[in-house]
Amino acid sequence: MKLGLDIMGGDFAPKTTVGGAVRALKVLPKEFTLVLFGDRDKIVPLLNEHGVSVDNFEIIHTTEVIEMADAPLKAVSQKPNSSIGLGFKYLKDKKIDAFASNGNTGAMMVGALYSVKAIEGVLRPCLITQVPMETGKTGILLDVGSNADCRPEMLCQFALLGQVYTQYICNTPDPKVGLLNIGEEEEKGNIVAQATHQLLKNHEGINFMGNIEARDLFDGQADVIVCEGFVGNVVLKEAEAFYKLIKRRKINDPYFDRFNYEIYGGSPILGVNSNVLVGHGISNEEATKKPDTPC
């Protein structure tokens, strides 16, 4: 099995991405090959620093870079020889089985949509984030930014995608789905939330527990929390704000350490025809090493 890794993407690339690849090499079973997409002239010296032979990897040399601030659609179409561009070409051609990047999230989403494409029937793929519950469990929140504006039907699909992910990847046999809203009653919320509540309530395949308010986010009431990407991204970044405050105020607490997104592995793009993982831009070597974050 071949795992593709974008060496050029991320705030601290290529140093942390090469470092992550070296760490992954040490723990991966022999049947896995790491395929590094990036500038060979940057990769080889870094591997030498680690004292690791180039022969341990496949390197696909790239000549362009998609920057973090690049407009996704433009970047993917105008930089086919970037690490993200070539990574998705390989994924589409089944020359690799998975592709992971700490780079431009929007470009990853566009790349996935244009190469391996959405699963038939899926309106929009989405991105998840892990929600550390105080009970010790980890829930998921989706979408967290790839779909800023959503229709109720999209949110209903996110619920299904999240439920399947939680069942099969997190081994939660009967995950509960909550709709992030500003009140518990079903008539509460904005127009999208009100309509979504009805769709979720009437969907036989969804284990819907009702609305969940942000004040109860970390209580473990819901395993899958659904919201529009705009709101989900705000929730995710407010959690980062609190984690930042906690660190700056020198508070040590093992629970709050679970909000450190530097140490998390990538999050999958749900709803596409392959394995695509997007890591946080600030991921360190250890985070880059991880194939995915355990639930």
Added chain:
Amino acid sequence: MKLGLDIMGGDFAPKTTVGGAVRALKVLPKEFTLVLFGDRDKIVPLLNEHGVSVDNFEIIHTTEVIEMADAPLKAVSQKPNSSIGLGFKYLKDKKIDAFASNGNTGAMMVGALYSVKAIEGVLRPCLITQVPMETGKTGILLDVGSNADCRPEMLCQFALLGQVYTQYICNTPDPKVGLLNIGEEEEKGNIVAQATHQLLKNHEGINFMGNIEARDLFDGQADVIVCEGFVGNVVLKEAEAFYKLIKRRKINDPYFDRFNYEIYGGSPILGVNSNVLVGHGISNEEATKKPDTPC
């Protein structure tokens, strides 16, 4: 000057509201009279418990109660003899100069709109919350729930209302206005945020600093943070979630204590033709005492 107080509204009413009135009595200058709207048979025994004479107050006896879960529009129209109903009648008739309640926020908004009405030209009044900045300052976030769905023009007005409030009530001479968004660049965000960015940027009366991401909410970059009510309410309640976690984990930190919404005074409804204050349902006696929360 007469200050009206809803005795029946709030999670711990009438005990905390009468207690708050007694506390306020002790600090208010003589020219202020407290007018208590509520069930006289409940108020008098509580005042007796405090050893305070009924003669210190005006009591307006009410026979109906708007519950926290009541649908706002229906409650206000069908319960004219409730404390909120009569409070707004007195406010409209100028028999009181301000009206405060810890009760049903939606009913307070509806009551204000139907009695004293919005200031001419204001599309929708809005609710603010205080944002404790790590710099020691306190910013404001608006709207936080009274307008779940907003048009860009409404958000632009919230920016103006918040700017004026911060200038004149918080004594911040030149407040900076930020738009809560999911990226710094002006093309980021959902459709409403993208359009609002352009309005704010091109409005000569607004001191617009650009987008602000939730991870920077507490850094003090913006004094006035504008968003749709759905998002603002989620942000507010996520902050409550973190405060709850911090208390449960027995972390003591003076900065995080500023997130304790039990101790905050009421928040004004901005954009109406009188002084209307809405307290948190969980307000304690000390919070009820406060006319408003200092910035």
